[in-house]
Amino acid sequence: MSENSNAIAVLTSGGDAPGMNAAVRAVVRAAINRNLQVYGVKRGYNGLLNGDVVEMNLRSVSDIINHGGTVLYTARSEEYNTPEGVKKAADYCRSLGVKGVVVIGGDGSFRGARDLSGAGIPCVGIPGTIDNDVACSEYTIGFDTAMNTVLEMVDKIRDTAQSHDRCSVVEVMGRRCGDIALQTGIACGATAILVPEKPHDLDTMVVDKIIATQATGKKHFIVIVAEGVGGSAEIAKYIEDKTGIETRATVLGHVQRGGSPTLRDRVVATAMGHHAVELLVNNIGNRVVALQQGNVVDLDITEALNMKRVFDDNLYNIAMDVSI
Numbered sequence: 001m002s003e004n005s006n007a008i009a010v011l012t013s014g015g016d017a018p019g020m021n022a023a024v025r026a027v028v029r030a031a032i033n034r035n036l037q038v039y040g041v042k043r044g045y046n047g048l049l050n051g052d053v054v055e056m057n058l059r060s061v062s063d064i065i066n067h068g069g070t071v072l073y074t075a076r077s078e079e080y081n082t083p084e085g086v087k088k089a090a091d092y093c094r095s096l097g098v099k100g101v102v103v104i105g106g107d108g109s110f111r112g113a114r115d116l117s118g119a120g121i122p123c124v125g126i127p128g129t130i131d132n133d134v135a136c137s138e139y140t141i142g143f144d145t146a147m148n149t150v151l152e153m154v155d156k157i158r159d160t161a162q163s164h165d166r167c168s169v170v171e172v173m174g175r176r177c178g179d180i181a182l183q184t185g186i187a188c189g190a191t192a193i194l195v196p197e198k199p200h201d202l203d204t205m206v207v208d209k210i211i212a213t214q215a216t217g218k219k220h221f222i223v224i225v226a227e228g229v230g231g232s233a234e235i236a237k238y239i240e241d242k243t244g245i246e247t248r249a250t251v252l253g254h255v256q257r258g259g260s261p262t263l264r265d266r267v268v269a270t271a272m273g274h275h276a277v278e279l280l281v282n283n284i285g286n287r288v289v290a291l292q293q294g295n296v297v298d299l300d301i302t303e304a305l306n307m308k309r310v311f312d313d314n315l316y317n318i319a320m321d322v323s324i
Contacts, residue, residue: 008280009053009093010102011041012070013109016257017128017142019265020070020104025061026273027102032058034281039098043073044105045080045112048089053096065266068145068259074105080112090119100280102273104128104141107305110288114301122285124276125301128269130257133177136304137290141272143180144264146173146256150184153252158188158222167191167210167221167239167247171232173256177309180256181226186319191221193319194235196228197311202235207242213324214245221245271296 010027012020024040031038040056041047054060064071079085093101093116100122103113106129113123127134130146150172161168174180178195185193191213192206200206210221223239225232236249261269272289275296279287288304290297 007037007039007097008100008102008277009039009041009048009096009098010056010072011044011047011104012072012074012128013044013103013105013112014074014076015106015129016069016074017130017140018068018145018257018259018261019141019269020128021061021064021067022261022266022269023104023126023128023141023273024070024072025065026270027277028056028061029058030274030277034277036281037097039096040072041101043075044109045077045085045089046075047072048092049077049079049085051092066260068257068261070104076108086115086119090116090121093121100124100285102126102276102280106131106134106140110134110301110305114286114305117286117301122280122283123301124279124285124298125288125304126269126272126276127288127290130180131174131177132179133175133309134288134290134304135307135309136288136299137292139268139291141265141269142257142261144262145259147180147184147187148262149256149259150180150252151187153255154184154188154222154224157250158220161220161222161248164246165219167223167236167243167245169223169225169232169236169239169247169249171225171227171230171249171251173227173252173254176228178226178228178311181224182312182316182319185224186315186322188222188224189323190224191323192223193323194224194229195226195311195316198316200229202238203242206235206239209323210239210243210245214243
């Protein structure tokens, strides 16, 4: 950063994710340790448009690392998604002496960061979303916590499914990404896993598998359905009609976004937040921090946004082999 640059800002945008607070904490403390002022922008980009900003100190982020959600709150902003909105936000940053912004969120948040960088305010994005759907990063903050929440919920559902010899169809989040469904399906021993990345036929992939497994003596079944596939209630009815097994659908919903972040989410968020500050201190903006091959790296925002997410076909094939 230049000699006259004495402040950075941090905001969270889009859907909340466990571990966002850990990232905010790392940004604030790494910046203060480098003698920078830090402003916390509340409610995403709206805060830059409405002046909803607070100066943060070391104690502002005490005892937040173990909390889910985001202490800065989050929101989506239609006004910001206009050239006038971006200019207004950039002008406000300049009025505060803010020469760089750390943006924690997903692809939509990164597009906003790219626009703000184009308006002269260097930004660094940190991937924070439970969906694990940021193509440039093999891992996003919140993913591990969300999966552990799903696993806990499915274990409870299994208790009642087993008691009644039922089939339970559980729909998990992830938007158009099937990573939560795939990994939790493996971890809970699901009989079938449906993800949007793979075509599925209910007869061969679910009904026939349940009937074949039933013949081996199993009496209760778990089917995991990704949000991008949807229709869990209809799938449950189809299974019951075809097999005669009492079947119930459960949509887990936003419970997956809450809760105390796991160790992995806290550590990854801290490392990413620290890296983001290092970039801004060295006059490097328009970047996205990512985890690749276990290492924290950074990429150009436009390059990152143009990358295509790669589904783990090998892990999917493993799941298909063992779910019998």
